[in-house]
Amino acid sequence: MNYRPVDSWGRLPEGWSYVEATSVGVDAKDNVYVFNRGPHPVIVFDREGNFLRSWGEGVFRRPHGITIAPDGTLWLTDDTHHTIRQFTPEGKPLLTIGDPDTPSTLQSGKPFNRPTHVALCPKTGDLYISDGYGNSRVHKYDPKGRHLFSWGEPGTDPGCFNVPHNIATDADGVVYVADRENHRVQVFDGKGHYLTQLNNLHRPCGLFADRRNGGLLYVGELPTHLAVNAMVPNLGARVSIVTLKGDLVGRIGGRFQGEKPGEFVAPHGCAVDSRGALYVAEVSWTAQGSKETPPREIRSLQKFARE
Numbered sequence: 001m002n003y004r005p006v007d008s009w010g011r012l013p014e015g016w017s018y019v020e021a022t023s024v025g026v027d028a029k030d031n032v033y034v035f036n037r038g039p040h041p042v043i044v045f046d047r048e049g050n051f052l053r054s055w056g057e058g059v060f061r062r063p064h065g066i067t068i069a070p071d072g073t074l075w076l077t078d079d080t081h082h083t084i085r086q087f088t089p090e091g092k093p094l095l096t097i098g099d100p101d102t103p104s105t106l107q108s109g110k111p112f113n114r115p116t117h118v119a120l121c122p123k124t125g126d127l128y129i130s131d132g133y134g135n136s137r138v139h140k141y142d143p144k145g146r147h148l149f150s151w152g153e154p155g156t157d158p159g160c161f162n163v164p165h166n167i168a169t170d171a172d173g174v175v176y177v178a179d180r181e182n183h184r185v186q187v188f189d190g191k192g193h194y195l196t197q198l199n200n201l202h203r204p205c206g207l208f209a210d211r212r213n214g215g216l217l218y219v220g221e222l223p224t225h226l227a228v229n230a231m232v233p234n235l236g237a238r239v240s241i242v243t244l245k246g247d248l249v250g251r252i253g254g255r256f257q258g259e260k261p262g263e264f265v266a267p268h269g270c271a272v273d274s275r276g277a278l279y280v281a282e283v284s285w286t287a288q289g290s291k292e293t294p295p296r297e298i299r300s301l302q303k304f305a306r307e
Contacts, residue, residue, distance in 0.1 A: 001241055001250035003278055003304035005261040010049040010301060016040060020289075021281035021300040023117075023206075023269030025068040027089065030273045034281065034301060035066040035076060042066075042074075042091065047273065049303070055091030061100075065117035065166070065269065075127070084129055093214040097129075097145045107154055109137050111147065119167040119175065121190060122211070128167050128175050136161040138177060138192065151192035156182055157195040166207035166269075169217050170244055178204040178219070185219065185246075198246035202236035206270040206280070215244045220267030220280060222287075223257045237264045239280060252278070252304060257288075265298055276306035 008035060010032070012018070018036040025033045026062035030047040039272025041056035041063050056076075057064075073094065074087045083098035097111075104110040107156025118127055125143040137153040138161075141147055152161045166178035174195070175188040185198040185207065198217070223237035238253030254263040266287035270280045284298035 002307040003250075003252050004307055006049075006277075006303040006305050007235070007261060009303040010034070010045045011051065012043070013150070015050055017297060018043075018300050019297060020283050020285035021269075022063050022283055023066040024271045024281045024301065025066040025074065026271045026273045026279065027068050027072055028274075030071075030275070031089075032271075032279055033066055033068065033074065035063045035269075036281075036300070037063055040075075042087075044089075046268070047277075053090075056087075059108075064115075067118045067120060069120055070122070074122070075118040077117055077129075077132075078277045079116060079133060082114065084110045084112075084115060084118055084127070095145050097141060097236075103134065105151075106134050107136060109135060109150065109153065111135075111137075111139050111150070116164065117166045117207075120168045121169055121173045123173050124169060124190075126190075128169065130164040130167040130177060132164060138163065138164060138167065138175070140192070149192065151188070158186070158197065159188075160261075161186075165205050168207045168209040168217070170209050171211040174244075176207060176209060176217060178207040180205055180222070183286055184220075185217070192255075196246075198242060198247070199236050200246075201240060206239070206267050208270045208272060209244075210272045210276075216249065217242050217244065218272060218278060219268045220264075220270050222268075237267070239264070239267055239270060239278070253279075259298060261302070262304075264302075265300075278304040278306070 019038040023034045023035040040054040044052040062080040064079040067075040082103040086095040116132035127141040162181040165180040187195045203222035208218040233255035237257035241250040265284040268283045284300045287307040289298040
């Protein structure tokens with residue numbers, strides 16, 4: 001599979017900034033919602049990159065993940081707010097899951113301690129929530145926000161997690177969890193039973209399941225954060241495209257992290273539209289820009305057209 005970067009897609013209004021884009025979602029009309037850590041947390045473009053609107057100003061503590069439901073509502077994960085919130089496409093709040101002021105005890109397994117993302121079951125509308133930075137757990141909720149059950153614990157064995165950072169479901173409702181620091185995507189049924197794992201991935205961070213044509217997974221991989229292999233090529237800073245069985249069908253990115261078109265600094269979230277175009281959000285400020293002297297904002301959103 002071949003993709004080409006679409007240069008300068010999505011022009012922000014004069015003087016606006018993402019700081020960094022953390023996640024991206026596409027609705028049924030191919031409108032693109034960019035969840036970001038700037039002063040306008042939800043920025044909406046049409047397919048061509050024309051600015052439509054923004055909302056969420058002053059609402060979020062630390063934007064992290066966005067998931068768009070079949071009914072067009074948005075599920076937004078705010079990891080230091082310890083909540084998952086449902087909004088209309090125009091930004092009206094509908095439902096909050098979690099207590100923003102009372103996170104669960106670190107690694108207790110109880111919801112939530114810095115949750116990361118949401119996936120929806122295509123058959124029931126149930127929610128799967130990866131939890132996340134402060135837990136090693138997946139929680140299942142019904143569409144009204146009632147907790148059903150949870151699974152997972154810290155570790156490296158099957159069914160255990162080391163930063164469950166992202167989550168997705170395929171057309172059959174099978175659950176895929178980006179087990180970031182275990183360098184794998186784990187696969188479960190809807191009851192939390194371990195099925196298998198997908199390997200040969202480096203710090204899988206972003207995750208999107210394209211349910212068409214038999215299904216594909218788009219896996220945004222972070223580069224190394226260790227000095228010992230900082231100069232070793234082909235360790236993340238890329239998007240891998242794999243089948244639901246884990247067979248590699250394509251990769252986007254350079255041998256090292258970089259800022260040229262088609263290269264990545266820190267892929268964090270991805271989504272695909274109805275035409276197969278890929279959108280990738282990167283936490284470039286956290287990963288690199290904030291550490292430089294002086295600090296600088298780095299490009300954090302790219303669109304790729306499928307060829």
